[in-house]
Amino acid sequence: MTIHDLPAKWRIYEQSLQKKGGAVFCLVKRSDGEKALYVQGESPFSRGEPFANGNLYWLTPQTAFDLAQVFSWLAPQCIPAERPSFGFGDRLGLATPGHIRAVRGTSAFPVFAQQSVRENSRTGRTFAEVLASAIFGTFQEGYNGGFGADADHLKRVEDALEAAEIGYTFFTCDPSEHVVRVEKMGDEELRQRFSALDWADEWRQEYLNRPFPIAKLGELRFTEDTLFRAALKYGAAIEFADRMYRGLTERLSQRFDYEVSVDETDFPTSPLEHLFVVRELHRREVEFVSLAPRFVGAMEKGVHWQGDLDQFERELHAHAAIARSLGSYRLSLHSGSDKFTLYPLLAEETNGLWHVKTAGTSYLVALEVIARNDPSFFREIMHLSLSAFASDKQSYQISADPARIPPLHSVSDDDLTQLVAKHDSRQVLHIGFGSVLSELGDKLNEILASHEQEHYACLARHLARHLQGLEVNNE
Numbered sequence: 001m002t003i004h005d006l007p008a009k010w011r012i013y014e015q016s017l018q019k020k021g022g023a024v025f026c027l028v029k030r031s032d033g034e035k036a037l038y039v040q041g042e043s044p045f046s047r048g049e050p051f052a053n054g055n056l057y058w059l060t061p062q063t064a065f066d067l068a069q070v071f072s073w074l075a076p077q078c079i080p081a082e083r084p085s086f087g088f089g090d091r092l093g094l095a096t097p098g099h100i101r102a103v104r105g106t107s108a109f110p111v112f113a114q115q116s117v118r119e120n121s122r123t124g125r126t127f128a129e130v131l132a133s134a135i136f137g138t139f140q141e142g143y144n145g146g147f148g149a150d151a152d153h154l155k156r157v158e159d160a161l162e163a164a165e166i167g168y169t170f171f172t173c174d175p176s177e178h179v180v181r182v183e184k185m186g187d188e189e190l191r192q193r194f195s196a197l198d199w200a201d202e203w204r205q206e207y208l209n210r211p212f213p214i215a216k217l218g219e220l221r222f223t224e225d226t227l228f229r230a231a232l233k234y235g236a237a238i239e240f241a242d243r244m245y246r247g248l249t250e251r252l253s254q255r256f257d258y259e260v261s262v263d264e265t266d267f268p269t270s271p272l273e274h275l276f277v278v279r280e281l282h283r284r285e286v287e288f289v290s291l292a293p294r295f296v297g298a299m300e301k302g303v304h305w306q307g308d309l310d311q312f313e314r315e316l317h318a319h320a321a322i323a324r325s326l327g328s329y330r331l332s333l334h335s336g337s338d339k340f341t342l343y344p345l346l347a348e349e350t351n352g353l354w355h356v357k358t359a360g361t362s363y364l365v366a367l368e369v370i371a372r373n374d375p376s377f378f379r380e381i382m383h384l385s386l387s388a389f390a391s392d393k394q395s396y397q398i399s400a401d402p403a404r405i406p407p408l409h410s411v412s413d414d415d416l417t418q419l420v421a422k423h424d425s426r427q428v429l430h431i432g433f434g435s436v437l438s439e440l441g442d443k444l445n446e447i448l449a450s451h452e453q454e455h456y457a458c459l460a461r462h463l464a465r466h467l468q469g470l471e472v473n474n475e
């Protein structure tokens with residue numbers, strides 16, 4: 001396969017070269033950083049600009065979806081049932097090649113286009129653009145191992161249907177707005193509100209005065225108190241998860257992956273509550289591949305997990321035993337970025353059947369590359385993240401205190417990468433992505449484009465650490 005006669009300012013991504021029919025396909029990059037798809041010979045696509053001995057196509061979502069029609073491995077797929085899966089969120093739309101270099105050769109199945117509606121609105125991207133970046137990144141690396149696409153933290157059925165229309169295969173239902181805070185509710189109010197639920201009588205009959213045997217855990221039993229709390233806390237959330245699932249099954253003729261996630265709620269999901277939620281989803285015939293409980297401890301964004309590790313291990317053991325005993329779904333750990341102490345436990349307790357989601361950690365890797373290559377621009381990013389902190393932090397679980405961050409002028413250029421590493425500044429940078437991308441996004445992309453291989457190498461190294469912690473073998 002050879003490409004001949006490209007103008008001097010264009011170079012080819014060698015890994016992307018593919019032949020099909022009478023045409024050769026590859027990704028090309030112009031000296032100013034602009035990328036395009038080049039098809040030499042007989043192109044299957046109708047549009048395109050005449051270029052060299054073929055046609056050039058700009059990297060629009062339409063080009064991505066056309067390309068995925070030609071090469072089926074570029075279309076998102078469902079997660080193979082027996083493999084662990086890892087979500088690589090990419091807020092910049094530039095990280096997929098680095099993610100591929102981390103996951104290639106491991107047993108983990110990658111989920112690339114993993115972004116929530118909240119992330120998309122903060123980064124000014126659409127579901128289609130996010131998926132297109134993942135497709136082009138996959139094509140650039142010539143990676144034909146398959147990947148999923150996750151419309152993450154869906155809070156509205158319409159959003160799920162929009163993502164379904166575009167080709168997403170993994171739908172994360174987030175019913176957290178329907179989760180009721182029962183933790184501080186008194187007995188009387190609890191009893192009254194439970195009795196008012198449509199299913200109160202059925203639930204009493206179904207759950208009280210009987211054991212629920214769970215292999216490798218023992219017998220679980222509900223008391224009135226634990227049943228009332230579980231039912232009131234998650235009852236409406238289960239209804240919502242059911243509604244979204246019905247919407248998707250009506251819209252999609254093909255199989256899809258469905259996750260129910262309550263990780264972004266205030267109080268942990270107890271093993272009994274987990275049992276209740278899953279049994280109720282099963283009764284409604286909601287088929288889901290993964291469940292994200294709210295785990296104990298501080299699952300903060302972008303930093304190590306904080307809490308009582310023994311307690312985490314005990315609860316994880318119970319959650320994993322319930323998941324194994326009730327059916328074929330995996331436990332999902334969100335905000336997985338840099339939770340290195342939890343990974344070996346998750347891998348072991350779930351017998352390697354887990355799903356982990358990360359996103360912010362890849363953005364932080366990009367900032368590290370910026371700090372090394374353009375210190376003054378990195379200072380601008382830090383400054384902007386700090387000034388946006390008060391409003392950006394609203395919807396996140398974090399503990400950063402900007403007062404503990406040294407004044408920027410006192411940090412030397414060589415030490416700027418330390419700001420990406422240290423807890424307080426790392427979190428401030430982590431949640432500032434929306435403000436930074438909307439004001440400084442173009443320049444940030446430009447710098448990363450001119451240090452493209454370094455960016456990929458750093459991503460591959462950092463995400464490989466995650467995968468090693470999860471004990472997926474790199475063959």
Ligand SMILES: [Zn+2]
Binds near residue numbers: 335
């Ligand atoms: Zn989450």
